[in-house]
Structures are given as C-alpha cells and as structure tokens.
Amino acid sequence: xxxxxxxxxxxxxxxxxxxxxxxxxxxxxxxxxxxxxxxxxxxxxxxxxxxxxxxxxxxxxxxxxxxxxxxxxxxxxxxxxxxxxxxxxxxxxxxxxxxxxxxxxxxxxxxxxx
Amino acid sequence: xxxxxxxxxxxxxxxxxxxxxxxxxxxxxxxxxxxxxxxxxxxxxxxxxxxxxxxxxxxxxxxxxxxxxxxxxxxxxxxxxxxxxxxxxxxxxxxxxxxxxxxxxxxxxxxxx
Numbered sequence: 001x002x003x004x005x006x007x008x009x010x011x012x013x014x015x016x017x018x019x020x021x022x023x024x025x026x027x028x029x030x031x032x033x034x035x036x037x038x039x040x041x042x043x044x045x046x047x048x049x050x051x052x053x054x055x056x057x058x059x060x061x062x063x064x065x066x067x068x069x070x071x072x073x074x075x076x077x078x079x080x081x082x083x084x085x086x087x088x089x090x091x092x093x094x095x096x097x098x099x100x101x102x103x104x105x106x107x108x109x110x111x112x113x114x
Numbered sequence: 115x116x117x118x119x120x121x122x123x124x125x126x127x128x129x130x131x132x133x134x135x136x137x138x139x140x141x142x143x144x145x146x147x148x149x150x151x152x153x154x155x156x157x158x159x160x161x162x163x164x165x166x167x168x169x170x171x172x173x174x175x176x177x178x179x180x181x182x183x184x185x186x187x188x189x190x191x192x193x194x195x196x197x198x199x200x201x202x203x204x205x206x207x208x209x210x211x212x213x214x215x216x217x218x219x220x221x222x223x224x225x226x227x
Binding site for chain 2: 004029033035040041042043044045048050057090092094096101102103104105106107108
C-alpha cells in the first residue's frame with residue numbers, strides 16, 4: 001500500500017494564479033481531510049469529506065474548494081492565490097469507525113505564493 | 115479559540131533521560147486523544163492514543179497519561195533516543211467533531227547524544 005500520496009511536493013505560484021493539489025489514498029478510507037500548517041502552528045483543518053460526494057468546511061476554508069468524486073481522491077483547489085496561502089498542505093485519511101480512528105497523512109505539499 | 119494547547123514550543127533532553135511533553139484542552143466533549151510525531155519534510159505519523167475512559171496507555175517506550183479533571187495529558191518517552199528528535203503534536207476528537215481532530219501547536223523535542 002502506498003498510503004496517502006500528494007502531488008506536487010513543491011510549488012511556487014504568483015498572486016492570482018490557481019492550482020489544484022492532488023491527494024490519493026489506497027486504504028479505502030471513507031474520511032479524507034485537508035490541513036494547512038503555518039510555521040510554529042499546529043495543523044488547521046481546511047475541508048474534510050466523509051465519503052464520495054460529501055464535503056464540508058473545516059476551520060479555515062476561505063480561498064479553497066474541494067470535491068470528492070471517488071473514495072480514493074480528494075483534490076484541493078486554490079483559486080486566486082494570495083500570499084496568505086503560503087503554507088505546507090497535508091492531506092489525510094481515516095476510517096474513524098474502527099480502532100483508534102487515527103488519521104494517516106501524506107508527505108505534504110509546500111506552497112509559496114509570491 | 116485554541117481548544118488544544120501545547121504551551122512548550124520546545125524541549126531539550128539528554129539521551130537516556132525521560133522526555134515529558136504536555137498538552138491541555140478546554141473542550142470537555144473530547145473523548146479521544148492522540149499524539150503524532152513529525153519529522154522535517156514528512157507528514158505527521160500516529161504515535162499513541164488514549165480514550166477518555168482510561169488514565170494511562172503504554173506502548174513500549176511511550177506512555178500517555180490523561181487527567182480528565184485537569185483537562186491535561188502528557189506523553190512520556192523513556193528512555194529518550196536521538197531518533198526521537200521531532201515535532202510532537204497532541205490532538206483530540208469527540209463530541210460534535212466526530213472523525214475530526216483538533217491539533218495543538220506542537221512541541222519540538224531535541225534529544226542530545
């Protein structure tokens with residue numbers, strides 16, 4: 001199992017550009033999440049999904065959009081990139097109904113907006 | 115409103131000694147607590163968890179203690195090893211946040227040889 005994979009690993013965007021961060025998991029988890037981590041801060045939840053076709057806002061959703069058309073994929077879309085979106089983005093997945101329900105994280109995407 | 119707080123940004127210990135990382139929470143609806151470890155340029159990895167019906171959970175060198183009345187949990191690492199040097203996040207879930215985790219700010223642990 002590859003677990004949770006994210007692409008790209010790094011990206012530099014100009015202000016106003018848009019991009020999609022890709023996330024795929026092969027563990028058949030129904031829950032998926034997008035977080036951002038700013039320096040010296042914890043992980044802030046952007047959006048999450050409890051299954052294909054169902055998404056909901058987290059703590060910091062402004063400036064982002066998501067979709068969940070399959071169980072495996074949960075892309076994060078940035079429209080009109082702003083310097084405040086410079087951060088490291090982590091995708092995660094879980095099956096909260098079983099065991100400890102811990103989340104499994106991808107390696108992250110480091111995004112710089114200039 | 116920070117519902118999960120790790121008040122120590124960093125901790126430095128000598129190899130072989132005990133490392134104690136602390137975490138406080140404010141939401142009494144939280145009923146599950148987790149610790150994650152994060153190395154640079156990697157995603158967080160799950161370390162150990164504890165349910166609110168317990169006050170201690172042990173896994174090898176790692177033990178988590180939960181004091182519900184004080185809304186406080188701690189992670190003990192004994193003995194500490196240089197490979198334990200990483201950022202440690204505590205996280206909590208429960209109540210209306212089923213399936214979601216609320217993370218603390220993290221504590222950077224450095225274990226010196």
